[in-house]
Amino acid sequence: MARHRHPAHDPRTTDRDRARRTLSQNFLTDPAAVDRLVRAARPHPDGLLLEVGAGKGALTEALAPHCRELIAYEIDRHLLPGLRDRLSHRPHVRIVHQDFLAARPPRVPFAVAANVPYARTSDVVTWCLRAPRLTSATLLTQLEYARKRTGGFGRWSLLTVRTWPEFDWRMCGRVGRRSFRPVPRVDSGILRLERRPRPLITTAPDLAAYRDLVELGFSGTGGTLFASLRRVCPARRLAEAFRQAELAQDTVVAFVSPDQWLTLFRVAVERSR
Template sequence: MLLSQNFLTNSDIARRIVRSSGVGPDDLVLEVGPGDGMLTRHLLEVVDRVRAYEKDRGYAERLRARYADDHRIRLFHRDFRTLPAPDEPFAVVANVPFAVTTDIVRWCLSARKLTSATLLTQREFACKHSGAYGRWSKLAVTHWPTVAIGLGVRIGREHFHPVPKVDAALLHLRRRDRPLLPASALADYRALVELGYSGVGGSLAASLRRELPTRRVARACLIAHVAGDLPVGFVRPEQWLTLYRELRR
């Protein structure tokens, strides 16, 4: 395993991953850590513009030689995390090195022109950030007004080499056509989320009362159906939006 990466070995699964991403001929697609090119070859079946970023020099040179005469793809020996986001709409499709998954997800969420990201990650990570465990991460809640985050199919660990200790799953990020809050409110909403996840008092309500009047917090929680003793991780994104609107009336 190079650079904490487990390579997908099942071509049918790779094809299904590309299909689930929804990318097509007109899309610019960025691939993170193509490795031996399992996803790359299937991307090139449906996409005419691929930019692949491989941190391992050996794999980067091998892929560059393989696709030297293919105008549809450009190969870069570079750490994707250092890349400035394109200034045109683009999608990301990747079998993400597990050790840098959080960094890649944060990069995608902060890219203004990102339309979607289809990321093969550890299943636990995908579940944690999509609410599949009944809990929601701060990262997901923070970006929920602008990006829909969902859990995709489970992929068994036997379909990778080297075989990891855990199964994988797809994590789908899709930029909303219409944000759930106006752009002018996003910074304020994210500040409220930051306060709510500050972890003071054992519940979301207790954390909010650090800076907001007790009666306002109680009323907002009542309207949002958030129990006064509910830990912050169990508060759904939709409830956060209701809380925000009520507290900022």
């Protein structure tokens, strides 16, 4: 009877095979999909652009003509020779053999564009949101993730609502699974985060108060959103906030849009400060 071999210990697999599995690599090979991602990213011709996981360089090569400087991060040493050879005629492209998540954000304005490994999507998004000089991030992610973060299911996530005053979240299209090699099990979505030129809440104390309100609302304390917020807001003022936001008092928190959250904050909290 043949023994089952785990891929990580199978002597018939190569280092390259194991790296592909470990790093969750699905290379974007469809030129039309590459072009859609570049158009969604809208790189500034005089700007700095960072790419997460350059892979074999298809997206890197397409992005290169649209920016002043491109720093492409690639953690897989097996891909570096081919990547550097492919981009050798682009002197403004720098290939960095490093985990992007370990990189320090630039101190000048910059954008991010990438075909993100599904397993690292949340970490890459967190890195981008924490980078003070990030202007935008255009990421090819698992379709479900992109839809979840942009209200695609009619529901809104805590992360999106919490960061909405500073970042616009939108989905810029769908990319079929057969645009990748190896072919993944699911389709992808183009997710774009764009820092607002002027935050929707302009002072640091008000922004902190908004975040606290959102965290409380998503905590589930009290059983309903209204009951949760009632812990910090007078009932009459909160009822008026729900009315102006066009929300029933039994509305489930996930179905409250970011714009409705702003109304709740401005009527129930900000005006009382």
